[in-house]
Structure formats: structure tokens, C-alpha cells
Amino acid sequence: MNGIHDMGGLHGFGRVEVETNEPVFHERWEARVFGIVQSLGGANIDAGRHSIERLDPVTYLRNGYYGRWLAALERTLRDVGILSDEELRARKRRRRRAGKAVRPPTTPASAWKPSPGIDYARRVERPALFRDGQTVRTRNHQPPGHTRLPAYARCRRGTILHRHAAMVYPDDHAHGRGENPQYLYTVRFDGRELWGDAAEPGTVVLLDLFEPYLEPA
Amino acid sequence: MSAGHHHDDDLAVRVEALEALLVEKGLVDSGVVDEIIRHYEQDVGPMNGARVVARAWVDPAYKARLLADGTAAVAELGYAGREGAHVRVVENEPGVHNVVVCSLCSCYPWSLLGLPPGWYKSPAYRSRVVHEPRAVLAEVGLDLPASVEIRVWDSSAEVRYLVLPERPRDTDGLSEAELARLVSRDAMIGVAQAGNPDAQRG
Numbered sequence: 066m067n068g069i070h071d072m073g074g075l076h077g078f079g080r081v082e083v084e085t086n087e088p089v090f091h092e093r094w095e096a097r098v099f100g101i102v103q104s105l106g107g108a109n110i111d112a113g114r115h116s117i118e119r120l121d122p123v124t125y126l127r128n129g130y131y132g133r134w135l136a137a138l139e140r141t142l143r144d145v146g147i148l149s150d151e152e153l154r155a156r157k158r159r160r161r162r163a164g165k166a167v168r169p170p171t172t173p174a175s176a177w178k179p180s181p182g183i184d185y186a187r188r189v190e191r192p193a194l195f196r197d198g199q200t201v202r203t204r205n206h207q208p209p210g211h212t213r214l215p216a217y218a219r220c221r222r223g224t225i226l227h228r229h230a231a232m233v234y235p236d237d238h239a240h241g242r243g244e245n246p247q248y249l250y251t252v253r254f255d256g257r258e259l260w261g262d263a264a265e266p267g268t269v270v271l272l273d274l275f276e277p278y279l280e281p282a
Numbered sequence: 283m284s285a286g287h288h289h290d291d292d293l294a295v296r297v298e299a300l301e302a303l304l305v306e307k308g309l310v311d312s313g314v315v316d317e318i319i320r321h322y323e324q325d326v327g328p329m330n331g332a333r334v335v336a337r338a339w340v341d342p343a344y345k346a347r348l349l350a351d352g353t354a355a356v357a358e359l360g361y362a363g364r365e366g367a368h369v370r371v372v373e374n375e376p377g378v379h380n381v382v383v384c385s386l387c388s389c390y391p392w393s394l395l396g397l398p399p400g401w402y403k404s405p406a407y408r409s410r411v412v413h414e415p416r417a418v419l420a421e422v423g424l425d426l427p428a429s430v431e432i433r434v435w436d437s438s439a440e441v442r443y444l445v446l447p448e449r450p451r452d453t454d455g456l457s458e459a460e461l462a463r464l465v466s467r468d469a470m471i472g473v474a475q476a477g478n479p480d481a482q483r484g
Contacts, residue, residue: 074412074413080421081406089396089397090323101301104310104315126405153303156302157296182364229441263413264413267431
């Protein structure tokens with residue numbers, strides 16, 4: 066979808082400010098949001114990313130990275146009928162009246178183990194359409210749903226640098242249409258092809274793009 | 283902009299209410315949330331990636347395996363996990379500098395570097411480094427000669443990128459552990475060189 070999340074090449078966000086000795090989490094609520102989302106599983110990373118992309122641009126930008134996670138989590142829980150807005154409002158009122166946090170009971174021994182990671186590679190039988198070194202063009206692909214082709218790289222010529230395994234196709238997986246695995250390629254784009262006169266000399270961008278995003282040049 | 287700083291009581295209350303309700307419904311265990319936070323605050327971080335880089339510097343055969351199949355080579359040192367199931371390592375060389383971003387969200391090799399710093403997730407970095415990497419690198423303290431090609435790896439799928447920085451000069455006598463201490467998080471993202479004490483900021 067054409068949304069605020071697709072930031073590559075946007076102007077106006079100012080300098081990159083680096084914080085020295087930055088903590089992993091700045092606020093405890095950020096850590097709790099992170100932990101809650103991880104504990105819920107998030108097996109479908111594509112649907113999770115899309116839930117963040119679908120936030121309105123003001124909400125997306127307002128409270129930073131974990132603010133986005135929080136807003137998307139609340140929305141998802143509401144959409145699937147787990148939590149209503151009224152339940153949340155009532156709970157917040159109760160919390161404010163109490164004056165301080167009342168920690169919910171926990172089970173003493175944690176059963177959590179770090180995930181071994183999710184392998185997105187899949188076997189497909191059909192041959193790959195493109196080969197290393199081939200010039201390709203990205204399609205004018207702008208679905209209303211999830212995609213991993215950034216807007217700045219649409220309709221651009223690039224060169225296949227490397228073919229990966231076929232992987233779960235985010236454009237379908239995010240929307241419950243199955244994994245529909247597609248070959249993934251690293252495609253190299255010259256800065257001038259992407260940014261025209263504004264490109265810095267001697268810069269290239271490499272993107273991992275799924276086969277349906279590409280056509281022969 | 284200082285991404286990620288929100289001293290907002292309302293957000294704290296919102297999250298407490300949300301967690302309490304999810305606990306009551308049996309969907310979340312606060313002890314598990316505690317353990318996940320502890321894991322990401324203490325167990326994973328740039329020390330993991332630094333160990334990989336130092337090993338590659340001292341062991342040419344390991345380096346060859348690392349560049350050929352990053353996922354398998356980092357697994358040799360025990361690194362795998364969320365946001366680390368498909369790893370590709372890209373090497374800085376004379377005349378070539380690599381830098382990593384995720385313009386669409388904030389993909390990052392958690393298993394090797396921990397959770398990303400605020401600037402990596404900021405709209406300023408995500409919007410600009412694909413477009414004007416030289417300017418962004420100079421802004422954060424890395425001035426590269428015009429003759430150096432800059433390769434920006436925009437993590438648009440499930441492959442996570444780690445930069446293998448150049449080994450600093452005059453480090454022949456150092457042990458692998460000493461070398462690892464010269465490898466900052468920022469050098470492995472590609473916004474700093476290894477061995478520059480000024481770059482040891484996280």
C-alpha cells in the first residue's frame with residue numbers, strides 16, 4: 066500500500082540524531098509492548114507489518130516505533146474480537162483511580178525460550194525466471210495491501226546480483242492467502258536510476274525483491 | 283528528532299491496562315514478558331556480531347564460509363533466532379563501503395546485534411540513507427572519499443544484513459577477544475569503521 070511507512074526518499078525528516086549510550090528501551094511501557102507482542106507469537110510477520118502500515122499516518126508517526134506496535138496491537142485485538150474499546154477504556158479508568166500500577170499475577174517459573182527463528186525459505190519446483198547478471202525492470206506494482214517493493218524502486222532498471230531460495234510471498238501471506246512462495250533476488254540499482262539528478266555519485270542500492278515484482282528489461 | 287522518547291503517562295497507563303486485560307484473558311503471562319525483556323536487554327546485543335567479525339578477521343576459512351552462507355556460519359557460533367533466520371554478511375573492502383537500512387519498517391539482525399537503536403528506526407535515517415548515504419554517513423561522523431562506492435542494503439525481505447568491517451591496521455598482535463572489542467554496533471550496520479573509539483557508542 067502507498068503509506069507513510071514507505072519512507073525511502075521522502076524529504077523533510079531532518080538530521081539523523083544519534084544518542085550516545087542509548088538503553089535498549091527508553092521507557093518501561095516500550096519494553097512491555099515489545100514483550101507482549103513477542104509473547105503473543107507473531108507467527109505471521111507479514112500480517113503484523115501490515116497492521117502497522119495500516120495505521121493512519123499521524124498515529125504511525127506520533128509515538129515512535131513502540132507506539133506504532135502498541136497502536137497496531139490494540140487494533141488487531143479489537144479486529145479479532147479479543148478486546149473491545151470499552152474494556153480498554155474501563156480498565157484505564159480503573160488504573161487511573163487506583164493511582165498506581167497494580168501488577169497482574171504472574172506464574173512463577175517462566176516457560177519462555179528464545180525462538181529458533183522462522184525459516185521463510187520454501188522449495189518450489191518451477192525454474193527461476195531470472196539469472197544472475199540479468200537486467201530487469203521492476204513492475205509498477207502498487208497493490209492496496211501489503212507489499213515489499215518500495216515506491217522508490219518501482220519502474221526502475223536494475224541487475225540481478227544474487228538469487229536466494231524461494232521464500233514466503235508477503236503480498237499474499239499478509240492477507241491470509243497462503244504462503245505462495247516466490248523466488249527472491251537481490252537486485253542492484255544505480256543511484257542515478259533511482260534518484261536522477263539528485264543521486265550522489267558512486268552510490269548503489271540493493272533490494273531483496275520477489276519474482277512477481279520483476280519483469281525482463 | 284529523538285525517535286523513541288515518549289515520557290507520556292498516558293502511554294504507560296494504556297499499556298498497563300492492555301497487559302492486565304490480556305493476562306486476565308489468559309493470553310499473556312507477565313512473567314514471560316519479563317523474561318523476554320530480560321533476554322533482549324541482556325543476552326543478545328552487538329557482542330554477538332562482534333564475535334562473528336573477529337572470528338572472520340583471524341580465520342580466513344571462517345570468513346569464506348561467512349561470506350558464502352552467513353546463516354550457517356553464524357550458526358556455528360550459536361547465533362540464530364528471531365530476525366536472524368536468513369543472514370547475509372557483506373564485506374567492506376578498499377573502495378567499497380556497505381551500509382544497512384530497512385526503509386519500509388525497521389528490519390535488523392536481532393540475533394547478531396540485539397534490538398536496533400533509535401536512529402536506525404527514525405524516519406530521518408529510513409528516508410535518507412537510501413537516497414543520500416554519503417551525506418547521512420558524514421552527518422553521523424563517517425566521511426568517505428568520493429572514490430569509495432557506497433552500497434546501501436535496504437532489507438526489504440527476510441534476509442538480514444551484517445556488515446563485515448575492514449580490520450583496523452596495526453592490530454596483528456591482538457587476540458580474537460581483543461579484536462571483538464574494536465567492533466562496534468555501528469560498524470556492523472555500516473555507519474562507522476571498526477576500531478574507531480569514537481564509534482563505540484552502543
